[in-house]
Amino acid sequence: MELELETPTTGSTVERISIATQAGPLATFVITPRRMVSSRPLVVLHGISRNARSLVRHFRAEAEHGGRLIVLPHFTASHWPHFQRPGHPARADQALVELLNRLAIRFPDCGGRVDLVGHSGGAQLAHRTAMLYPQRIARLSLVAAGWYCLPDMSMPYPYGLGESNARGAALWIRRKQTGLAAYLGLKIRVYVGSRDTERDPALRVSSALDDLQGRNRHDRARTYVDAVRAAALGHGRVADIALIELPGCGHDFELAITEAGLARMVAETSDMTPALAAAG
Amino acid sequence: MTTAFETQLASAKWTFSTRRVDRTLVAGMDMAFEKARPGDLILAYVSEIGQHRRVQLESGRHSDIYPGDAVILACGARYAPDQFEGLAEILPQSADLLAGGGCIGRMVARNERIKQATRLIPEGRLLRADGAALNLDDFAVRVSARGDRIPVIAVFGTAMNSGKTVATAQLALGLRRAGWRVAALKGTGTGAFGDFNEYRDTGAHVVADFTDAGMVSTYREPLERVRAGINRLLAHAEDAGCEIAVLEIADGLFQRETAQLLADPAFQRRISGLVFACGDAVAAAGGVAEMRRHGVVPDVLTGMLSCSPMASAEALGATGVPVLGKNDLSDPAEANAFALRSGAEWRSAA
Structure with missing residues (x-):
């Protein structure tokens, strides 16, 4: 474990840690508040801009405010050209789980259930990882994923859990089906900007995806929430999922943090945030 | 226990199957091999090298064996279609090394592609101070759980x-x-x-x-x-x-x-x-x-x-x-x- 300590300028401490994992080396920032209050660490996954270092700035105050450990993995382009979707090219899920196992040596709470937040590509990784290892997650916050693995058979894998010719599909479908009941029991919050309707070049587009998940991130978030609710009912339970629209926000994570208070929403240990209450 | 016997035990190669044995409990030895039960501890000498040229030590490494080496093993049967079938029986004049992990008994069948078993001459059955034979069962791991919950x-x-x-x-x-x-x-x-x-x-x-x-x-x-x-x-x-x-x-x-x-x-x-x-x-x-x-x-x-x-x-x-x-x-x-x-x-x- 390589460790780089940032000189504390506020109450919290930021460390940059690098660990070797079976899936490849993974760097991570760990924000330790001066006084630890919450026992549940928060793990924040960046999107394709890989802005983990910038996110540290935004989440440092949240670590202090909530008195909780915040972990921000950094999937560097050199080691992780693909990180959004566990599969043949990369196994960011493995690296993430191994990171938590390793951090648990120093911070035992990392060995329990953690709150997991992901933005855009990070939200893709977050929900797919939670489907594979649902027992390790307490609350899952998905911010503006480009597309989802729907928890049903309506679309072929990797867009859903239907049969597919994709490489290793049968294996991945079986793994996710195994954890599905537990996944549908998680507390899930889906955030999306009210103006996150652009079909930018980073957005995966196909006629099937457009038809079945929606034409943009905003619509796809709504589709996903509905799909989780329906799948949970199919398992005889009511999903604890909510869609939270961020007024006036587009796709930029940092802007959503500074303008809509998103970091506070996802870091809040109580679910009764004003935004959630308004979400309905 | 005589000093000579202590020396004999100390210089013997204690095989992997005896790894849990508390050696301080060894107080003597008899030659009542007809009474040997599976798990009884046996001191034997290597007489003729056959299939097994080495034994597995309790430390987790192999040891080459040579005629004349003293070895501590457990009496037992073996079923290994690639090697031997053997029974937990020990004849006073000779016995077989059925497994390198430390199993001594009598070979009754052998895969034709392998050599005869390494031959051993049993020296004695290890005893406690009360005269009872020391058996691996005496050293089984102690447990408090029931073992009925773990998947x-x-x-x-x-x-x-x-x-x-x-x-x-x-x-x-x-x-x-x-x-x-x-x-x-x-x-x-x-x-x-x-x-x-x-x-x-x-x-x-x-x-x-x-x-x-x-x-x-x-x-x-x-x-x-x-x-x-x-x-x-x-x-x-x-x-x-x-x-x-x-x-x-x-x-x-x-x-x-x-x-x-x-x-x-x-x-x-x-x-x-x-x-x-x-x-x-x-x-x-x-x-x-x-x-x-x-x-x-x-x-x-x-x-x-x-x-x-x-x-x-x-x-x-x-x-x-x-x-x-x-x-x-x-x-x-x-x-x-x-x-x-x-x-x-x-x-x-x-």
Whole structure:
């Protein structure tokens, strides 16, 4: 474990840690508040801009405010050209789980259930990882994923859990089906900007995806929430999922943090945030 | 105990199967070999080198053996189609080294491709101060748990060397990587450190075999004793806080104890997952049919079969059971699915 300590300028401490994992080396920032209050660490996954270092700035105050450990993995382009979707090219899920196992040596709470937040590509990784290892997650916050693995058979894998010719599909479908009941029991919050309707070049587009998940991130978030609710009912339970629209926000994570208070929403240990209450 | 006897014991090569023995309890020796029971500790001298040119020491390394070497072993039977069949019987004039892990007995059958057993001359049966024979059972791991809670994924196979140990170790590795506190256990067979060390190398939190339950070999032991031994190992895993166990059952489905366990409703109820290792598609089809005859179906097939995509496809087509390679088993996502299916309860990353 390589460790780089940032000189504390506020109450919290930021460390940059690098660990070797079976899936490849993974760097991570760990924000330790001066006084630890919450026992549940928060793990924040960046999107394709890989802005983990910038996110540290935004989440440092949240670590202090909530008195909780915040972990921000950094999937560097050199080691992780693909990180959004566990599969043949990369196994960011493995690296993430191994990171938590390793951090648990120093911070035992990392060995329990953690709150997991992901933005855009990070939200893709977050929900797919939670489907594979649902027992390790307490609350899952998905911010503006480009597309989802729907928890049903309506679309072929990797867009859903239907049969597919994709490489290793049968294996991945079986793994996710195994954890599905537990996944549908998680507390899930889906955030999306009210103006996150652009079909930018980073957005995966196909006629099937457009038809079945929606034409943009905003619509796809709504589709996903509905799909989780329906799948949970199919398992005889009511999903604890909510869609939270961020007024006036587009796709930029940092802007959503500074303008809509998103970091506070996802870091809040109580679910009764004003935004959630308004979400309905 | 005389100084000469103490010296004799101290200079002897204590084999792996005697690793739990408290040597301070050895007070004497007799030559009542006709009374030897499975597990009794025997001091013997190497007389003629045959198949086994070395023994496995309790320290976990091999030791070459030479005629005249003193060795401490346990009396036991052995069933190994690739090598010997042997009984837990010791004749005063001569005995056979049935397994390098430290099993002495009488060879009754031999695979024609291997040499005669290494011959031993038994010197004596080790005794306690009260005159009772020292037996491995006296040193079985002490447990307080009942062993009836921990989920168990059992690994069966078509035969020796079908891939069971690799499957057990790799699944234990995957579970450990996924954060589970895992026990890698060998429920039946003959004591040896090969499998034991392979399990240990995975970082499994508890590694144990039937020797830890007081048996040098499970061959010809009554089903109740074999089952009690497995239960003791599971209790040991529970005592150590393990959340899931992977349990290898030795040899092929038709081997005496393996067949008894497979057909045993109590054992069937006790396991929460089943892996079947086989060498080819025909073996897979036959093995799965035999398992179905007993009312169980493996969750996955693995073993040498999985090295060939064509053989894997044939096996899947013939059985409907998916085939996983060793890299799949050690994949934390796959192993986690095993744990979730088996009802393992997550406490905290181990």
